[in-house]
Amino acid sequence: MGKIVINKSNLFHNLDIISKKANGKDKVAVVLKDNAYGHGLLEIATLANEFGIKKAVVQTLDEAIKIEKLFEQILILAEEEIHTYSHTFHIAVNNIEQLKKLPKNTNVHLKIDTGMHRNGIAKNQLKEAIHGICRQNLNFTGLFTHHRASDILSTEFYWQRSNFSQIKQEVKEICEQLFLPLPKFHSANSSALFRIKNFDEDFARVGIATYGYLDTDTIFKNPELKPVxxxxxxxxxxxxxxxxxxxxxxxxxxxxxxxxxxxxxxxxxxxxxxxxxxxxxxxxxxxxxxxxxxxxxxxxxxxxxxxxxxxxxxxxxxxxxxxxxxxxxxxxxxxxxxxx
CATH class of the missing domain: 2.40.37.10 (Lyase, Ornithine Decarboxylase; Chain A, domain 1)
Structure with a gap:
């Protein structure tokens, strides 16, 4: 079966580049889904914690439970029902029906479809979704989207960025009407983070760049990352x-x-x-x-x-x-x- 060797120095090198681009360690959520892209969930989570990263993204509740004590906030991407509660956990919501399955006081991040057309609620469902969060006594802690073309030379990246910007403004207006605190806004994956000149979101969800790779077109000035x-x-x-x-x-x-x-x-x-x-x-x-x-x-x-x-x-x-x-x-x- 062999062994996998994790180079701590290379990981910290990558996290340092990422943190500086995102304007601080608190602006980085390290993506640890799928066994930290094969690197080992607990191993990478422990090292990220040592570096000073306070946010993580995982796929399942089981993954989140394993690393709960290492992060202040963990976004769970694919869990429709939750059988345990933690102030640390935040559940990604992809459709309005999912809201009815979550227990009271669950922290939720609404995913909005800005053009990838894979997961997320439609823009015209936004008001209904936020009102549904209130009716179910859930905590609206985040709103996010995912880019379909941040890694290629295409205007689609800027088109989705514009869509998300408009949606953020609408969310701010709805929250003001309902006297709700503003959620955290995030859309940037690894490629998007390094394409945005002045990063201004609440945090970036950084996956592949953490591990030393960036599949963005070579026309862009990519950072010198090191495989971990x-x-x-x-x-x-x-x-x-x-x-x-x-x-x-x-x-x-x-x-x-x-x-x-x-x-x-x-x-x-x-x-x-x-x-x-x-x-x-x-x-x-x-x-x-x-x-x-x-x-x-x-x-x-x-x-x-x-x-x-x-x-x-x-x-x-x-x-x-x-x-x-x-x-x-x-x-x-x-x-x-x-x-x-």
């Missing part, structure tokens, strides 16, 4: 592969000469997306993964006791024709973590 995770494998066995012998399923790799090879304890069963031997992949030290990756192991032209499989997933994302999020988030959450 590296994946390591431990040697199982070593052999001499003779010239002409083929290794692994299908025998797609044939030894061009007598060579030393070893198998290591990482495979696609651990969430390391399967390499099929059609694309050459070299580890950071220059070793080659030979042939097809098996469920629980892979072969490398090395006899080192441990091998770093990757310390940057960009090349793997290119090989698999996917985004770096997927390479990271797919890793098995049971892989042991080590913080250095």
């Amino acid at each position: 995770m590296s994946l390591w494998a431990k040697k199982i066995a070593t052999r001499v592969l003779e010239k002409g012998q083929r290794v692994g399923y299908g025998g797609v790799y044939e030894a061009p000469k007598n060579m030393i090879t070893s198998t290591y304890d990482v495979g696609y069963g651990d969430g390391f997306l399967r390499l099929d031997g059609k694309h050459k992949y070299l580890t950071p030290k220059g070793y080659e993964i030979l042939g097809k990756v098996s469920m629980d192991n892979l072969s490398i032209n090395s006899e080192d006791e441990e091998v770093c499989i990757f310390d940057d997933v960009s090349k793997l994302a290119d090989i698999h024709n996917t985004i770096r999020y997927e390479i990271l988030a797919t890793l098995n959450p049971n892989i042991k973590k080590e913080v250095i």
Whole structure:
């Protein structure tokens, strides 16, 4: 199964860049959903707390409970019902019907659809939703949206920003009429944060940038972030592969000469997306993964006791024709973590 190594220095480097761009640590909510993008929920939450981050975003109530003591505010994105209460928890509300399922005094962040057309209430439902919050005796603590094109060169980003700005003004007017305190407004994800020249929202929800990547078009001046995770494998066995012998399923790799090879304890069963031997992949030290990756192991032209499989997933994302999020988030959450 190998191990995941978390580089604390790189994480703090990224959080420092993010905090300065957002105008303070209190303006940053670190996104920890899906096992902190494969990095380990408790490991990253603990380090973020040590750095001084006070807000977090998770997917489920179970995730929130595990890190409750580490943050002052935790936004839960996908929980329609809540069986426990905490002043720390804030529930994302995607539709008006969801309001009826929440117990009194629950903190809610209304999600508004500004153009992504995935989740969130429509603009014309805004008044109804806020009145529903009052009727259900809920606490209106936040209003947010999500950008569909903050990472690409497109006017859609500014179109959604304009929509959200208009909605914020409407919310302020409704709250004034109902004598409600203003909620916290937030829309910026990682790419949006670094596209906004003068960040002026209550906080940013920063996911992929925390972990050292930013999938924004290269035309933008992106910060120099550092990948936080590296994946390591431990040697199982070593052999001499003779010239002409083929290794692994299908025998797609044939030894061009007598060579030393070893198998290591990482495979696609651990969430390391399967390499099929059609694309050459070299580890950071220059070793080659030979042939097809098996469920629980892979072969490398090395006899080192441990091998770093990757310390940057960009090349793997290119090989698999996917985004770096997927390479990271797919890793098995049971892989042991080590913080250095």
